[in-house]
Amino acid sequence: MLFMEDLCNLYDIELDALYRLVEKGVKRVLLHAPDGFKPLYKCVAGVFEGRGIELFFSSSPGYGACDVPVEEAEALGVDVLIHLGHLEYFHHGFKPGVSIVYVPVYARPMISEGVLGELTSYLRSQGVIGVSISSTIVEEKIRRIIAEHLSSNGFRIHEVHNPLLGCLYTHVASLDNKVDAHLVIAGGIFHPLGLALVSRKPVVVLDPYRGRVWSASEEAQKTLRKRLLKIYEARISGVRVGLIIGSRLGQYRSWLIEKLEREALEKGYRVYKVSSTYLNIERLIAIDNALNLDIYVVTSCPRLPIDDLDDFYKPVLTPGEFLMLLTGLEKYVYPW
Amino acid sequence: MLFMEDLCNLYDIELDALYRLVEKGVKRVLLHAPDGFKPLYKCVAGVFEGRGIELFFSSSPGYGACDVPVEEAEALGVDVLIHLGHLEYFHHGFKPGVSIVYVPVYARPMISEGVLGELTSYLRSQGVIGVSISSTIVEEKIRRIIAEHLSSNGFRIHEVHNPLLGCLYTHVASLDNKVDAHLVIAGGIFHPLGLALVSRKPVVVLDPYRGRVWSASEEAQKTLRKRLLKIYEARISGVRVGLIIGSRLGQYRSWLIEKLEREALEKGYRVYKVSSTYLNIERLIAIDNALNLDIYVVTSCPRLPIDDLDDFYKPVLTPGEFLMLLTGLEKYVYPW
Numbered sequence: 001m002l003f004m005e006d007l008c009n010l011y012d013i014e015l016d017a018l019y020r021l022v023e024k025g026v027k028r029v030l031l032h033a034p035d036g037f038k039p040l041y042k043c044v045a046g047v048f049e050g051r052g053i054e055l056f057f058s059s060s061p062g063y064g065a066c067d068v069p070v071e072e073a074e075a076l077g078v079d080v081l082i083h084l085g086h087l088e089y090f091h092h093g094f095k096p097g098v099s100i101v102y103v104p105v106y107a108r109p110m111i112s113e114g115v116l117g118e119l120t121s122y123l124r125s126q127g128v129i130g131v132s133i134s135s136t137i138v139e140e141k142i143r144r145i146i147a148e149h150l151s152s153n154g155f156r157i158h159e160v161h162n163p164l165l166g167c168l169y170t171h172v173a174s175l176d177n178k179v180d181a182h183l184v185i186a187g188g189i190f191h192p193l194g195l196a197l198v199s200r201k202p203v204v205v206l207d208p209y210r211g212r213v214w215s216a217s218e219e220a221q222k223t224l225r226k227r228l229l230k231i232y233e234a235r236i237s238g239v240r241v242g243l244i245i246g247s248r249l250g251q252y253r254s255w256l257i258e259k260l261e262r263e264a265l266e267k268g269y270r271v272y273k274v275s276s277t278y279l280n281i282e283r284l285i286a287i288d289n290a291l292n293l294d295i296y297v298v299t300s301c302p303r304l305p306i307d308d309l310d311d312f313y314k315p316v317l318t319p320g321e322f323l324m325l326l327t328g329l330e331k332y333v334y335p336w
Numbered sequence: 337m338l339f340m341e342d343l344c345n346l347y348d349i350e351l352d353a354l355y356r357l358v359e360k361g362v363k364r365v366l367l368h369a370p371d372g373f374k375p376l377y378k379c380v381a382g383v384f385e386g387r388g389i390e391l392f393f394s395s396s397p398g399y400g401a402c403d404v405p406v407e408e409a410e411a412l413g414v415d416v417l418i419h420l421g422h423l424e425y426f427h428h429g430f431k432p433g434v435s436i437v438y439v440p441v442y443a444r445p446m447i448s449e450g451v452l453g454e455l456t457s458y459l460r461s462q463g464v465i466g467v468s469i470s471s472t473i474v475e476e477k478i479r480r481i482i483a484e485h486l487s488s489n490g491f492r493i494h495e496v497h498n499p500l501l502g503c504l505y506t507h508v509a510s511l512d513n514k515v516d517a518h519l520v521i522a523g524g525i526f527h528p529l530g531l532a533l534v535s536r537k538p539v540v541v542l543d544p545y546r547g548r549v550w551s552a553s554e555e556a557q558k559t560l561r562k563r564l565l566k567i568y569e570a571r572i573s574g575v576r577v578g579l580i581i582g583s584r585l586g587q588y589r590s591w592l593i594e595k596l597e598r599e600a601l602e603k604g605y606r607v608y609k610v611s612s613t614y615l616n617i618e619r620l621i622a623i624d625n626a627l628n629l630d631i632y633v634v635t636s637c638p639r640l641p642i643d644d645l646d647d648f649y650k651p652v653l654t655p656g657e658f659l660m661l662l663t664g665l666e667k668y669v670y671p672w
Contacts (some may be wrong), residue, residue: 032609038626059612059623060579071407074612077584245393247411275366275408276395278614287395290374 008043008322012106012141018047018082021101029053033084034062036104040084044103061278063301064166065089065102066250073098086136087163089250091161096249106141106298111208114144114336118213119183119206120153126202128180134160134172134195135185143185144209150183164191167302167335173199189219194222197227197306197334211315224332226310227318234315237295242287244274246300254318256299256336263326279304284312297322302335344379348442348477352546354383354418363417364390368397368405369420373441374628376420380439397614399503399637400585401425401438409434413421421500424471425586442477447544452482454549455519455542456489464516470531471521472498478544479521484517486519500527501637503671509535525555526643532556533563533642533670554662560668562646563654567638574630577658578623582608582636590670592635592655599662615640620648633658638671 021029030046030264031041035243041057048055056076060069067084074079080099088102120226121133131150135143147159158179161174164186172195181202184192189211195214196203203216241264245257261271279300288296295315298304304317309316317325320333357365357525365384367377377393384391394414396405403424409417416435424438449510459467476499483495494515496508498524508518508531517538520528523545532539532552540553568575577600581593584658597607610623615636631651633638646651653661656669 033626035622036627038622041626054609056581056609056611059610061617061619061622069583069611069613072583072613073584075588076581078613181482245392245412247405249411252411265662272393273390274393275392275405275412277405277408279395283395283397286371286374286391286397289371290369290377291393307504329597 006180007039007230008294010110011040011043012108013040013043013084014104015044015047015100017103018044021080022053026053027077028056028078029163030056030058030069030073030076030078030081032060032081034074034086035295037062040105042141044082044084051150051255057169062086065249066167066247067300068096068100068250070098070100070249074101085138093122104137104140106140107147109208110144110176111142111145112211115206115208115213116149119146119204119243120150120155121181122162122204123150123155123181126181126204128155128202129213130156130158130179131181131183131204132158132160132172132175132179133183134164136165136191137163138266139185146183146185164195166190166194167301169198169277171336174255176200184216188242189216190303192216193220193223193306194303194335197224197332223306227306227321227332228260230305230310230315230317231321234317234322237315239269240272240293241296242272242274242291242293242296243267244276244279244287244296244300246279246298247275247277248300251300260297260299260319260322263323267326269326276300279309281309281312285307286315288314295296304316337598343375345397346444346446346481347376347379348444349376349379350440351380353439356385357416357418358387358389359635362389364412364414365394366394366405366409366417366578367420368394368396368398368408368417370422373398380418380420381481383554383599385550386624394645395508398422398449400586402503402587402637405583406430406432406434406436406585409436421435421474424596440473440476443474443543445478445481447478448547449482451542451544451547451549452485455482456486456491457541458540459491459517459519464491464538464540465518466492466494467493467540468496468511468515468519469509469519470500470543472501473499473634476545476649480540482519482521494634494669498539498609500531501628502526502530503637505534505671507533512537520552525552526639528552529556529559529642530671532640533560533668534647559642563642563657563668566641566646566653570600570631570653570658571661573651575605576608576629576631578610578627578629578632580612580615580623580632580634580636581636582615583611583613584636585635589635596633596635596658599659603662605662614638615645617645617648620645626652 050174068083082102085105133147151157183204192203192205205214213271264271297317305316305318319336346414394405404419418437421441487493519540528539528541541550576637600607633653641654642654655672
């Protein structure tokens, strides 16, 4: 059984900024983390406890750096919102009304020699010499060790220091011409899939949590075929389009909404603008019951149509996919 | 099949305020309604269309007058948020930063002679002479017709003009000493149950949508037994309590949170304050994974523990129930 102290020991959490908050005399603090990191609340609460500081724990999800519960911080009137697990989100229009401190969380390296050996063998078997290596902020320390290992084993490494986000892979895909493959250090399929959707090169994954090496390209091909089918379905579904707009501070992208609306109107589409806070199948059903449109385009987060809403009974597209439909582009456009 | 025009004809929607908005020159408008009324978006959109007004449709739920998507209105920068289906919500601390226009929606009377006859027979069979009659704002016009019918049939009527809310029944229960029973005009069990939980008198329901008369008292007794069991379970579960605080503008009740925290600390409880936006089983699991507390108390909306979270694997109490636990009160306390 995993006890709390063990859990805290699995991660390096940068607490310096939090101790500085205590010194500065903060009185009310809201802690927030993605669900997977919420158990780490207990690892940082000790910084504030017993010092007359009122501490609140957010139960709300954190689907990305774009999704922090600013409205909760405002309602509670806290001095600072502390978010665990993502770096500060830079985005045109993202100007939170509360002070937010972003606390990086790093998984401690726990990579076996066996997996490293498996990785080098696999890359060699695929004829890979030049390889990019990328990860989210969480796997940054593991990534460094693996980069050094590959480098000392004769691979030509392009380590990508800017972390991956669910909607940001262009900084890795732009290395396509310089590498034979991309290596992603990640648990699960979410980030490897995002990269594989936009890169022409094979995406190899080292999953440090399960201790295995695998290729994401096949799964990405399946997803890509599904997405192209959605675009085709959307093309023959009709011209009444619901443009879904996110109100989460990092998900409201007015320039994109205006661009899509303008281009859609030019092509004869009728545009209905739908606002959303947390979009899921239930919310989409509620709005489709009301408006009964032909297709929906999600401008808040491009992962929603791909990962969460692909079973909806009408086509739900990303902004990039909708632009492909409007302009006839054949190369898959992601993210946007 | 029910067509859109038919749907609009089932309700009287007070559009005057909306035409006045058009005259005043509003440029950006957000429409919002509870899911059940979202199909009425189409019945009011015509007021704004073709006049150069930018119209947005909210996909977010509206669980009550306390739950309007102010954050969406703010993100979109609309001139006005129009909410269909509830009257303005008066609540200490409810000061939205955007202009909100509340548009009442009234179900058009469509009550058959047969059901009216069934009602009078049923009330007489129960020996009822004095009876209160109440409803939400939606059934107000139906309620008036039924009140007149009962009055002209010799019943002593106390018509309650202030509408029912999911958290507000005291204005009806306060008539307990003046009536033999309470009559609620409502579809479904939600409002009859709320009243029956706090009244000592039988609660009779006329459901105008299904055309039937029934007694809510038996179902309320079942719910009441369940709630008392939850309080008992909570009493023996431990002293680490999660006080869940709602950030929705009408659900943040600081006075109640302070009162509960103070009384809990006095009784030796350890209080953890949890913030929430939309609370459901998934969010409760996420926070329980993090904090692993003994019991939870929901201060945002007293219906959540009763209607939505009663299957959670730990006791989840309303504020009133938690006070019963703390003070040893035996009479069921609702709402709070």
